[in-house]
Amino acid sequence: xxxxxxxxxEDTFWDVINxxxxxxxxxxIQIFERWVGSNAFFLGACYxxxxxxxxxxxxxxxxxxxxxxxxxxHQRYELISIMIGHQFxxxxxxxxVLNAVIDxxxxxxxxxxxxxxVIYNNDRAIKVYEKRGFKPTGEIEKGHHDEPVYxxxxx
Numbered sequence: 125x126x127x128x129x130x131x132x133x134e135d136t137f138w139d140v141i142n143x144x145x146x147x148x149x150x151x152x153i154q155i156f157e158r159w160v161g162s163n164a165f166f167l168g169a170c171y172x173x174x175x176x177x178x179x180x181x182x183x184x185x186x187x188x189x190x191x192x193x194x195x196x197x198h199q200r201y202e203l204i205s206i207m208i209g210h211q212f213x214x215x216x217x218x219x220x221v222l223n224a225v226i227d228x229x230x231x232x233x234x235x236x237x238x239x240x241x242v243i244y245n246n247d248r249a250i251k252v253y254e255k256r257g258f259k260p261t262g263e264i265e266k267g268h269h270d271e272p273v274y275x276x277x278x279x
Contacts, residue, residue: 125216127224129178129190132167139186140167140179143209163189166205175204178228180221187212190225194233201235218252226256226276236278241271 132140141164166189170177175193179186188208195202206225208217229235240258242249258274265271 125220126183127217127220128181128183129224129228130181132177132179132189136179136186140189143186143189143207163205163207166191169204176232178225180208180224182212182217187217188221190221192225192229192238195239198239200237200239201229201233203229203238203240206240213248218248219255222252222256226278230278238276238278239273241265241267241273243269243271 130136141162143163166175167177169175170191170193173193173195175191175195177189177191180188180190186209188206190206191204192202193204194200195204203225206222208221226238229238238258239261240253242253253274253276256276258276261273261275263273265273
């Protein structure tokens with residue numbers, strides 16, 4: 125496993141857009157998928173809000189997408205989205221990908237805390253976040269779904 129976070133380019137745009145988190149989504153175009161907003165939605169959010177989009181690769185294979193940055197509205201650094209394509213789920217990518225994103229955020233921003241929100245019943249994602257040290261803050265992010273907010277405090 126060799127995880128890399130790379131820029132989304134003209135050459136990779138459609139591959140990133142077509143990567144879905146749930147097999148049922150493969151034949152649909154929707155703004156929100158079951159567990160996460162679509163990659164198209166988050167690429168748009170990156171453009172509007174100045175977040176950083178990254179395609180997630182294992183060696184030369186596109187396996188996911190993430191976006192992160194400083195969220196002015198909350199005045200903190202946030203992991204805005206992270207998804208692994210459905211065909212790559214269950215292969216142990218969760219924690220290595222999360223660690224790569226955290227490393228990139230620390231390198232770019234020298235941040236001491238990272239926040240994220242997650243759909244309340246996305247048990248697999250919550251397990252990975254908590255394993256990495258994210259703790260619930262008690263806040264609820266109001267969006268398409270009510271999502272509990274988690275924070276990772278970095279030393």
